[in-house]
Amino acid sequence: MSLYYVQKLMYQLNRDPRVRERFEADPERVLEEYELTDEELEAIRKPDIGLLFVLGVNGQLLMHYAAMHRYPWADYIQAMRDGVEEHGKVREGLYAMLEE
Amino acid sequence: MPLVFAGVCSHAPGITGRAHLADPAIRDEFYSHYHRLRGALEAAKPDALVVVGAEHFANFFFDNMPAYCIGMADFYEGPIEDEEWLGIQRRRIPGAPDLSKRLIARVMDDCDVAYAQEWKFDHGISVPLHFLTPRYDLPVVPVNINCQEPPLTPLHRAWAFGRALRKACDAAPERIALIGTGGISHWPCTPDSGTVNETFDRDFLDKFVNNRKDDLLAYTDEEVYREAGHGGFEIRTFIAIAAATEGATGELWFYAPIPIFAVGCTVATMSV
Numbered sequence: 001m002s003l004y005y006v007q008k009l010m011y012q013l014n015r016d017p018r019v020r021e022r023f024e025a026d027p028e029r030v031l032e033e034y035e036l037t038d039e040e041l042e043a044i045r046k047p048d049i050g051l052l053f054v055l056g057v058n059g060q061l062l063m064h065y066a067a068m069h070r071y072p073w074a075d076y077i078q079a080m081r082d083g084v085e086e087h088g089k090v091r092e093g094l095y096a097m098l099e100e
Numbered sequence: 101m102p103l104v105f106a107g108v109c110s111h112a113p114g115i116t117g118r119a120h121l122a123d124p125a126i127r128d129e130f131y132s133h134y135h136r137l138r139g140a141l142e143a144a145k146p147d148a149l150v151v152v153g154a155e156h157f158a159n160f161f162f163d164n165m166p167a168y169c170i171g172m173a174d175f176y177e178g179p180i181e182d183e184e185w186l187g188i189q190r191r192r193i194p195g196a197p198d199l200s201k202r203l204i205a206r207v208m209d210d211c212d213v214a215y216a217q218e219w220k221f222d223h224g225i226s227v228p229l230h231f232l233t234p235r236y237d238l239p240v241v242p243v244n245i246n247c248q249e250p251p252l253t254p255l256h257r258a259w260a261f262g263r264a265l266r267k268a269c270d271a272a273p274e275r276i277a278l279i280g281t282g283g284i285s286h287w288p289c290t291p292d293s294g295t296v297n298e299t300f301d302r303d304f305l306d307k308f309v310n311n312r313k314d315d316l317l318a319y320t321d322e323e324v325y326r327e328a329g330h331g332g333f334e335i336r337t338f339i340a341i342a343a344a345t346e347g348a349t350g351e352l353w354f355y356a357p358i359p360i361f362a363v364g365c366t367v368a369t370m371s372v
Contacts, residue, residue, distance in 0.1 A: 004162055011161045015180065015220065059289025060156035060248065067185050073118060080291045094249050094330050095290065098322065 050083015056093030105144035105277035113223035116187035133354035134231035146277035154247035158222035166214035178221025196239035206268035262343025280341035282334030296357035
């Protein structure tokens with residue numbers, strides 16, 4: 001797993017409008033620049049907000065990625081709940097803090 | 101000259117971004133206390149506003165995460181978030197680079213701190229400024245404490261940092277106001293968003309306004325995480341303000357959990 005790079009992508013999408021423009025125009029070109037597993041790539045492309053949450057993406061990054069995909073707030077919250085239901089509890093990162 | 105004002109307030113993005121979804125009665129009462137805080141801040145006639153916040157990956161990331169950082173820019177920009185999403189229009193905010201430089205140098209006598217000449221405000225600073233300096237005519241010095249992901253600075257270091265910041269402010273000729281902004285218990289941006297542990301919050305705020313240092317520093321991160329959620333790590337900003345006003349007490353003006361804002365909404369002042 002390469003949670004660091006998933007989060008780095010989201011950090012850069014949030015912070016840099018040029019990265020966002022490039023991503024919107026040609027996501028694959030941008031994704032090539034990050035060390036991502038197939039599972040992560042699929043979750044980012046879809047986007048599978050619930051799986052991204054389970055993979056450990058910090059909500060302070062994930063909520064903006066969801067907003068970029070026009071998720072209303074309630075749908076964003078529900079997507080994370082569905083993700084946990086489908087994929088199990090958060091695997092690493094902040095929300096797995098007491099598991100590690 | 102001695103610090104002219106100190107206070108704390110919440111900064112959750114829902115406060116402005118999801119305002120239309122909140123019960124208007126409680127929302128407007130909360131807002132009225134922001135306005136009161138603005139009035140008190142203006143009455144202190146500050147030359148600059150130092151905001152101790154806890155930003156959320158707008159500037160600082162896992163590649164190089166500072167425990168503490170102070171802004172030293174001519175100007176800042178914010179909010180970084182989608183303007184419609186946050187309900188605040190993006191704009192430039194004046195900095196105070198010369199004052200920043202002197203504060204940073206002085207703080208470094210006691211604490212190591214990073215500095216930044218570029219800084220994009222996220223809701224963590226943009227929401228307080230939206231209420232407290234709506235004309236954006238007061239130069240701002242942003243200060244960040246990493247409260248997002250461990251390893252986090254220990255609470256006793258947040259206290260030492262707050263003391264150092266106070267010494268630095270007192271040594272400057274400018275009239276400086278200090279605002280701390282953080283959440284107490286909350287679980288932002290997760291399935292538990294909207295949960296607030298009011299008992300924890302009220303207990304913490306009692307320790308805060310009475311400036312009981314030993315009690316404030318007795319929390320462990322594990323306890324905070326269990327009882328107050330990952331958002332509770334932001335108590336570091338309150339602790340820095342308590343340290344900056346060591347020996348003084350404060351007044352809690354407003355506290356109420358407002359679930360759609362995903363935080364126990366707080367406005368308080370500390371004597372300086």
